[in-house]
Amino acid sequence: MFDHVEIKVVHLDDCRRFYQTVLAPLSIELKWADEEAAGFGRIGHDKVSFLIEQGEQSTPCHLAFAASAAATVDAFHQIGVTAGFRCNGRPGLRSHYAPNYYAAFLRDPDGNNIEALAYLDDKRQGPAVA
Template sequence: MIGHITIEVSNLAKSKLFYEQAFSPLNYSLAFGKKGVFWAFNVGNGCLFEIQSTGEKPPLTRLHVAFRVKSKAEVDVFHRAALEAGATDNGATGPRPGYGPNYYACFVLDPDGYNIQAMINEA
């Protein structure tokens, strides 16, 4: 399952208003964010759709996808398999307390340089 997808937008304020309006009939709502940096929309089933600003410092990649897995072991296995398949390490497996007290993840860059994450956020 997809945990979240983040895309780069050229005008964060304009895109925020657009998605608020476009998502309204779907009952998707703004969940959290940081003015001038990013906004996250709750799109159901624990999934988020995020927009981020290019800002003064461009984001790492124009597209980021986080896959929600069932265990820390799956995060570890994904990381190893991705590296063996040719990915570049972009964050070893481990806790991410800045994302939440039970958040465990890894990050790799795929062959096109996109940031791909495997994560679990245990309750």
Template sequence: MAIDHTTVVVPEDKFRECLSFYVKALEPLGYRVVYEFGDNVVGLGSESDALENYKVADFWLFGAKEAAKVHVAFRAENRSLVDAFHAAAILSGGQDNGAPGVRAHYHANYYGAYVHDAAGNNIEVVCHKP
């Protein structure tokens, strides 16, 4: 089994800022907006995950009056994608929470990077390959 989708809830007043951040930061991983419902619900996904009759959004962003902080980790196929995510995330307004690098305390090949979005959520991209 695998996780089908994840939702990050952010304050309504930071929704557009967070959306802009995620669109730019996740672009190196192939993500783009595939669904929009109303003003405060957006689903992002990649073309490679599309099914025969519909697009798959596996990362959702909701705007709400109250939001709790979360940690989300995206898996990358190689370390250069981790680096590209971190650079794009910082350029799009994310706050560095851990530059790309090996995190050997998890395992020898754990290569990750961390950023906070405008709402303070901790977003990570990790590659488990050497």
């Protein structure tokens, strides 16, 4: 549906570090950065699909990044919390969204709600939530 997404951030350097850290388990890397913006894309591909640009803070947004498995969602959350970023929802099933919807949430330095999610296959019981 989308070719790329861009959001404005106030704390560009802090947000660049946040996304560079927490998107790594999702196979997303920093492709380029300058004093005004940074672009991210899939490892092994040239395309930039997610951009952050220096700007004024508006209402925080919610971005959900697809993960390949529950373990990847867990890694996204763990690496973010370990790096000192704020948890906004521990990894676990979110059956109120869908019976197999497994997700975790972090807040970026500007307060945006950043989610990693995986759809568990119907045969799987989903990991225990700590």
